[in-house]
Amino acid sequence: MPRTGIFPAKESNRRKGGRRSLDRAPGTPLAHRVGIGCVAMLLAAGLAACADGEAGAGTMRVSGSTTVAPVATDASEVLREQGYDITVATDGGSAGAISQLGANQIDIAMSSKPFSDEDQAAHPDTDFHPTQIGADAVGVIIRSEVADAGVTNLTREQVQGIFEGTITNWSEVGGPDLGVFVYDKEPGRGTREVLDKYLYGEGEAPPPPDTDNFAIVGGNLETRSKVKSTAGAVAPLSTGFIDGHDDLVAVHLDGVSPDIENVASGDYPMTRPLYLITDGPPEGPLKDFIDYVLSDEGQAILPTHGYLGIHELGG
Amino acid sequence: MTSQTPVRPLPAAPATGQRPRPARWIWAWTALGACTILGILLVLIGYLVSGLAGGSVDWKEILTSGTWSPTHAAFGGLAMIYGSGLVCLLALAMAVPVSWAAAIALNEYLPPHLARPLRTSVELLAAVPSIVYGLIGIMAIRPLVSTLGAVPGGDSLLAAAIVLAVMITPTVVAVSVDALKAVPDRYRESAYALGLTRQEVVRAAVLPRARPAMRTGVLLGLARALGEAIAVYLVIGRADGRLPTTPGEFVDSLFQPGQTLTTKLAGPESMLAGTSGPHFAALCALGVVLLAAVAAATVLGTRADHASARDERLPVPRTTFTALRIQRDRVATALRLAALLLPTALLIAMLALLAARGTAAFDPGFWLSESVGSSGGGVRNQISGTLLFVVGTATAALPLGFAAGILLGVYGSSRLIRTLNVLTVVIGGVPTILLGLAGFVVLSTAMGWGKSWLAGVIVLVPVVVPVVALATAARIRGMPPELTESAKALGLTQAQYLRSVVVPYAWPATITGLLLGLARAAGETAPLLFTATVFSGAPGLPGGIVESPVQALPTHVFNLSQDSGDPQAVTQAWSSALVLVVITALLLTAAVVLRNRLEGKRWTSS
Numbered sequence: 021m022p023r024t025g026i027f028p029a030k031e032s033n034r035r036k037g038g039r040r041s042l043d044r045a046p047g048t049p050l051a052h053r054v055g056i057g058c059v060a061m062l063l064a065a066g067l068a069a070c071a072d073g074e075a076g077a078g079t080m081r082v083s084g085s086t087t088v089a090p091v092a093t094d095a096s097e098v099l100r101e102q103g104y105d106i107t108v109a110t111d112g113g114s115a116g117a118i119s120q121l122g123a124n125q126i127d128i129a130m131s132s133k134p135f136s137d138e139d140q141a142a143h144p145d146t147d148f149h150p151t152q153i154g155a156d157a158v159g160v161i162i163r164s165e166v167a168d169a170g171v172t173n174l175t176r177e178q179v180q181g182i183f184e185g186t187i188t189n190w191s192e193v194g195g196p197d198l199g200v201f202v203y204d205k206e207p208g209r210g211t212r213e214v215l216d217k218y219l220y221g222e223g224e225a226p227p228p229p230d231t232d233n234f235a236i237v238g239g240n241l242e243t244r245s246k247v248k249s250t251a252g253a254v255a256p257l258s259t260g261f262i263d264g265h266d267d268l269v270a271v272h273l274d275g276v277s278p279d280i281e282n283v284a285s286g287d288y289p290m291t292r293p294l295y296l297i298t299d300g301p302p303e304g305p306l307k308d309f310i311d312y313v314l315s316d317e318g319q320a321i322l323p324t325h326g327y328l329g330i331h332e333l334g335g
Numbered sequence: 336m337t338s339q340t341p342v343r344p345l346p347a348a349p350a351t352g353q354r355p356r357p358a359r360w361i362w363a364w365t366a367l368g369a370c371t372i373l374g375i376l377l378v379l380i381g382y383l384v385s386g387l388a389g390g391s392v393d394w395k396e397i398l399t400s401g402t403w404s405p406t407h408a409a410f411g412g413l414a415m416i417y418g419s420g421l422v423c424l425l426a427l428a429m430a431v432p433v434s435w436a437a438a439i440a441l442n443e444y445l446p447p448h449l450a451r452p453l454r455t456s457v458e459l460l461a462a463v464p465s466i467v468y469g470l471i472g473i474m475a476i477r478p479l480v481s482t483l484g485a486v487p488g489g490d491s492l493l494a495a496a497i498v499l500a501v502m503i504t505p506t507v508v509a510v511s512v513d514a515l516k517a518v519p520d521r522y523r524e525s526a527y528a529l530g531l532t533r534q535e536v537v538r539a540a541v542l543p544r545a546r547p548a549m550r551t552g553v554l555l556g557l558a559r560a561l562g563e564a565i566a567v568y569l570v571i572g573r574a575d576g577r578l579p580t581t582p583g584e585f586v587d588s589l590f591q592p593g594q595t596l597t598t599k600l601a602g603p604e605s606m607l608a609g610t611s612g613p614h615f616a617a618l619c620a621l622g623v624v625l626l627a628a629v630a631a632a633t634v635l636g637t638r639a640d641h642a643s644a645r646d647e648r649l650p651v652p653r654t655t656f657t658a659l660r661i662q663r664d665r666v667a668t669a670l671r672l673a674a675l676l677l678p679t680a681l682l683i684a685m686l687a688l689l690a691a692r693g694t695a696a697f698d699p700g701f702w703l704s705e706s707v708g709s710s711g712g713g714v715r716n717q718i719s720g721t722l723l724f725v726v727g728t729a730t731a732a733l734p735l736g737f738a739a740g741i742l743l744g745v746y747g748s749s750r751l752i753r754t755l756n757v758l759t760v761v762i763g764g765v766p767t768i769l770l771g772l773a774g775f776v777v778l779s780t781a782m783g784w785g786k787s788w789l790a791g792v793i794v795l796v797p798v799v800v801p802v803v804a805l806a807t808a809a810r811i812r813g814m815p816p817e818l819t820e821s822a823k824a825l826g827l828t829q830a831q832y833l834r835s836v837v838v839p840y841a842w843p844a845t846i847t848g849l850l851l852g853l854a855r856a857a858g859e860t861a862p863l864l865f866t867a868t869v870f871s872g873a874p875g876l877p878g879g880i881v882e883s884p885v886q887a888l889p890t891h892v893f894n895l896s897q898d899s900g901d902p903q904a905v906t907q908a909w910s911s912a913l914v915l916v917v918i919t920a921l922l923l924t925a926a927v928v929l930r931n932r933l934e935g936k937r938w939t940s941s
Contacts, residue, residue, distance in 0.1 A: 079882065081785075083869075086894075093871045097707060100872065107872035107884055109786070110894055111864045116606035125785060201487040206573065207405075208603040227404040228575060235490045235572030235592035238602075241896060241904070242569065245473060250481075250488035 080305055083109040084117025084130035085210055086239060087156060087258060087327075088294050092130055094321045095313050104305055115139075115208040121299060122146045127306060129297040132156065132210030134217070149302065150295040153313050154322045154329050157278045158214045158290040159259040159270030161247055167269040171195035174271050176289075180219045182254060185229030190252060203237045203246055203255035204228065211240075214292045215256040218273075244268070256290075260326015284333050294327060358834035365833075368738025368804070372759050375797045379765060382773040383626070386619030389611035397620050401578040405604065410617035412596070414578045416624060418492060419595040421588075422567065423560045425496035430504045431553055436674035437504075438511035438549070443537050444671060453679065454512055455927050459920050460682045461505035461851055464858020466892050467912045469569035471688060472498040477570055484590030490572030493589045498566050503556035504678055509851060510552030513806065513844055514545040517813030532664035548809035551760075554633060555805060558764030561629055564601035565860050565893065573598050596625045601768045601861055610776055622769050629764030633757050686916075693913035695906055702914065706871065706886075711903065714911050719875040720788070720868065720885035721915065725857050725922070727792035729849060732799035736852070737845050739800065740807025741837055747812060756808070763801030770794045771862030779866050786884035788877045791867025798859060799852030806848025807841045814840055846930045850923050857919050860889040870894050888915040 082092050089110045096106040109126075117129035122143030135150045160179055162171060171193055174182075181187035182200055191197045205212035216225045228234060237243045240261050247253040248267060259278050262268040270278050273289055282288040302310050312318045319329035393410070400411025441450050441457075476497050481489030518541050526540035572592020579585040599621060608614040695701045704713035739759060746752040774794035778784045818840065822832045868890040877883035888911055895908035 079872075081882075082872075089870060089894075096872055105872075107786075107869040109869035109884070111606065113603055113606070116603070119606075119609060123780070125780070199487060206603050208607045224406060227402070227407060227409075230576055232587070232591050233487070235488060235574050237573075238568075239896070242473075246477075246488065246490070249473075249478065252487055 078105050080104065080106045080128065080309060081109075081126040082106060082128045082130060082296075082309075083111065083120060083126045085114040085132040085294075086110045087132035087210060088130035088153075088296070090325045091153070091294070091313065091321050091327070092128075092296070094324075095309065095318055098317075099309060099312060104308070106309065113208050114210045114213075118148070118297065119143070121148070121297060124299070127298070128302075128309065129295075131295040131297055132292055133213045134293060135295060135297065147300045148297055149300055150297045151302070151310050151314070152293045152295055152330060153310075154294045154319070154327045155283065155333050156292055156294055156327045157259045157270075157283045157288055158211050158256050158292060159262065159278050160215075160254060160273065160290075161244075161257045161259075161262060161268055161270055162254050163247065163250075163252070164267045164269050166190055166195050166198065166252065167271065169196040169198075172269075172271060173273075173275055175274055176219065179273070183215070183219065183229075184226065185231040185234060188231070188233060198252045200233055201250050201253045202234045203243060203250075203253060204234065205243070205256060206236050206238050209238070210292060211256050211258060214290050218290050258326065263326055280328065280332060283328060294322075358830045361830045361833050364734070365738045365742045368735050368740070369742055369755060371735040371796075371800060372739055372755060372762060372804070375762050375800070376758055378777060379626075379762075379769065379773055382776055383619045383622050386610075386776075387616050387623070390613035390616030392613075392616045392620045394620070397617065397624065401576050403575045403599075405608070405614045405617075408613065410613070410620075411576075412599075412617075412621050412624060414576050415594050415596045415599050415621065416628075417578055418571070418593040419561065419597070419625070419628065422492055422496045422499060422571070422593075422595055423557060425493065425589075426499035426503060426560045427553065427557060429496065429500035430507060430556060433674045433677055434504050434507035434552075434556075435511055435549065436671045437678055438508045438515060439537055439542075440671035440675040441508070442512050442515040443533070443541065444668060445675075451931055453675070454509070455924060456682050457505050457508045457512070457678055458847075458850060458854070458923055458927060460678060460685070461509060461854050463685060464860070464889050464892070464912065464915055464919075465502065465563055465566040466858065466860050466889055466896070467685075467689070467916065468498055468502050469566040470896060470909070470912070471685065472566060472570040474688075480590060486590045488572070488592075490570060490592045491590045492571065492593045495567045495571040495593075495595070498570055499560045499563060501681060502563065502566060503559050504681075506559055506851060507552045507556040508678060509847065510555055510806065510809070511545070511549045513847055514548030514552065514809060514813065515541060517548065517810055517844075518544045519815050532660050534664040534667040535660070537667075544813065548813055551805055551809050554760055555763060555802065557632055558629060558760060558801075559855070561625065561632075561764050562597065562766035562769075564597040564766060564768045567595055568598045568601050571595060571598055573602065575599075596621050596628075597766045597768060600625075600766065600772070605768075605772055606865075610780065622766075622772075625766060625769070626761065626764075630757070630761045633760040633764070689909065689913045689916060693906065693909035693911070695910035696913040696917070701910060706891075711907075714888065714891065714914055716873065716875040717886045717888045717891045717911065718914065718918065720873070720887040721857060721889070721918065723788055723876065723885060724791055724795060724863070724867075724887060725853055727788070728795040728799055728856050729853055731792065731796050732803055732852065733845070733849055735796070736800040736803025736848065737807055737838075737842070740804035740845065740848070741811065741833060741841065743804055743808035744811025744814075744841065745833065745837060747808065759801045759804050762797055763805065765797065766861075767794075767798055767859050768861040770797055771865050774862060775865040784880070785882040786867055786869060787880055788867055788883055788885045789880050791863050791885075791887075794862040794866055795856040795859060798856045798862075799849065802852035802855070803845055803848040806851070807845045810841050810844030811837055843930050850927065850930075854919050854923060858889050858915065860893045863887055863890050864893070888912075888918075 089108060093108050096108055100106060114131040114133045117126065117131060118139050120126045121129040135148065140148055160174060171190055174193060178187065178193050183202060183204060187193060188200050189197065190200060237246055237255065240258055243255050243257050244261050247255050259270050262270060276282050276288050278288050283291050296310050296313065298306055319331060322329045396410060397412045399413055401414040402409045402411045441453055472494060476494045477489030480491050480494040481487065522540040522544065523536055526536040531539065571594065573594050574592040575594050577588060577591060577593045579588040600618060605618060608618055701713040702718065703715055705715050706712040742752055743756045743759065771794055774790050778790040778793065779786065784790050818836055822836045827835065867884060868887045869884045873884045873886050877885055892908050892911045895904045
């Protein structure tokens with residue numbers, strides 16, 4: 021009895037009599053038909069909710085790092101034409117994908133951060149099996165006017181000072197008299213973990229500084245457009261993303277430039293591996309997918325997105 | 336209780352008229368609407384409470400400390416509460432005066448042949464997805480704030496407030512116009528007959544009757560501002576722990592990066608925190624704080640409504656100051672028409688920007704072909720996915736929201752229903768990111784649906800239902816009492832009265848509400864990312880329920896604009912956004928045309 025407690029009792033009595041008196045009204049007015057339609061739609065929705073589809077049974081679910089996603093998307097495009105059923109998503113980034121793989125919600129995790137023992141420890145039931153498919157260099161990116169005015173190389177201590185908020189003017193590192201504006205990546209982003217590893221090694225990064233010249237960014241494109249539009253800006257960003265952008269420069273770190281030779285040889289300090297991770301060694305269609313990415317044809321995809329294939333790594 | 340009513344129809348009653356039918360289903364229907372509201376809230380609270388129970392929460396720290404650092408187990412939310420509050424207040428302060436003036440100009444000053452297309456334009460503006468506002472915020476509003484405050488970048492609380500103000504203006508205008516339209520013309524006619532100027536007519540005769548429903552519009556706007564994640568996310572800078580301690584710092588903080596509760600929840604921490612433990616519990620606590628803020632604003636707003644509704648005698652306008660009446664009328668006219676220019680100019684600028692950037696959308700092939708690789712091809716499957724969400728959500732939300740709105744409108748004086756009204760506005764203010772996370776935890780994980788289009792529809796239903804219900808209820812509250820009186824005098828039962836008088840009177844507003852709600856739902860990004868969509872590889876239409884993701888336009892735009900380095904991806908993102916705007920605009924235009932015709936025909940409120 022839905023009306024209990026809401027509507028006065030006397031109305032309920034009146035309703036009873038009145039209903040009978042008007043029973044034989046002809047026609048089906050619009051509102052009534054709308055009502056029947058609504059009920060029918062609700063029933064349909066209810067039935068649909070009960071139905072248990074199995075459409076996803078054969079689908080290969082790939083998810084994770086936005087850095088690896090373009091490569092996986094291009095590869096899946098080719099394999100889909102050969103009859104494979106593959107979906108690619110990017111929610112959660114590298115760290116999110118590893119936990120989703122641990123929860124068996126996806127089949128392949130894309131990761132742009134080094135796979136750590138802590139990841140394995142968090143999901144003891146999962147036999148993580150990372151396959152490296154390439155590498156990427158993270159640069160400390162500044163605007164060309166700062167670089168032209170003298171900032172072409174930074175030491176590790178200087179980078180640390182900039183990102184911890186102790187260096188707030190480019191003149192302190194040999195540049196122009198211009199305020200520094202830091203865009204750091206949000207936590208969980210592979211880019212940020214690479215920077216933290218360079219600055220602090222195995223140690224823990226301090227909390228973000230409480231200064232006025234510090235903001236957080238997410239995706240690579242957002243990072244690039246904000247650095248481009250902010251005087252004195254600096255951010256960690258995959259060097260593949262500044263190709264063709266003359267107003268952005270990746271500074272040398274401890275005298276080493278982030279060019280292909282230095283990345284391949286490992287001399288450049290902020291290099292990161294790109295992984296496809298499976299639960300256990302890849303089998304069946306999962307193996308076909310990873311084998312394709314590792315093939316010559318698959319590896320040719322990586323440079324188109326600004327990354328290095330495993331052959332260029334000399335590995 | 337077996338007494339016959341004295342109003343039996345005569346045996347020879349002519350069969351030509353459409354006599355109201357018994358319509359007992361009305362009760363089951365309205366009860367279902369009420370249950371929907373309660374059910375949504377129960378699921379949300381269940382998710383938050385189970386999260387809180389999973390790890391101990393130090394409420395004192397959450398509410399009083401400004402330091403947030405999960406790696407150091409510091410969970411202080413004060414800076415985010417400050418950010419949310421300040422950004423929303425600033426946005427309202429900018430949006431509400433302009434919106435109300437524009438709504439008055441639209442309904443009271445312009446001739447109908449100008450007012451209708453403009454009203455349609457305003458509703459189109461409400462259809463622009465929040466991700467587009469975010470992109471425009473990055474392009475146009477950050478540089479503006481950067482110049483204003485002489486600060487680099489421009490990522491700031493003020494930029495977020497301006498983006499939100501632009502975003503909520505159409506919502507407030509559209510609801511206010513509906514409220515003004517519902518004021519019967521006889522009030523205006525009487526006032527003009529007394530020789531009042533137009534400004535005086537509006538102030539003395541129209542506004543007092545429209546004000547409660549106009550406040551509802553402001554509440555909807557506030558709810559949208561509090562709940563918006565993606566657009567704010569892109570321009571606020573997302574820096575934790577910013578709290579001013581002196582008035583000077585307060586002014587400075589407007590021009591500096593900050594963080595709101597929603598941007599924190601929309602950030603990666605929600606995925607990194609897992610589904611248990613202290614970090615997850617602290618994020619759930621932030622969700623609770625956000626819900627409480629929406630609830631507090633709602634209770635305050637509805638209490639003011641109720642106070643004015645109880646006082647049947649409307650306030651007597653001060654008429655002592657009679658000098659310069661004509662001049663004051665002219666000033667008011669100029670100001671209100673100028674206020675109307677602002678949303679119009681915004682719409683034109685926004686469409687021009689979309690058209691200039693999203694050139695690919697002018698190629699029919701873009702609409703009809705599938706996407707290729709990470710940034711090529713068209714958006715056919717994204718279009719079909721978005722349409723699936725819109726149709727599915729409309730199918731579920733229209734009957735449920737309509738039913739709830741009838742309860743809220745007709746029985747608004749009952750204490751129980753007043754509570755339901757408050758709950759409805761609270762749900763309207765629930766950040767969609769919270770709905771997405773609840774859907775992810777409950778549907779995708781606990782029920783094992785994985786990514787499913789139906790999960791996407793289910794998390795979008797709570798976005799639309801409150802808008803439909805509140806628009807319906809506001810229209811019913813403005814219903815001329817003589818309609819009710821006539822119905823009672825004819826001996827209609829309550830069910831017949833609801834079905835034959837209330838439903839036909841209310842439903843044009845219901846359609847407006849549905850359109851506004853769907854426009855918002857169609858552009859939602861945050862709830863779909865975790866529950867229903869993938870970036871590539873899903874078929875155009877799903878083949879089942881469980882593990883059946885689709886692709887959708889808003890998430891496509893978000894992924895392209897956030898994560899791709901390819902210059903082509905930027906064009907692709909703007910083009911997809913333009914396609915999304917065009918699709919919603921087409922839907923809206925068709926429905927608005929229908930609504931305008933019906934609204935003029937029924938009950939002649941215009």
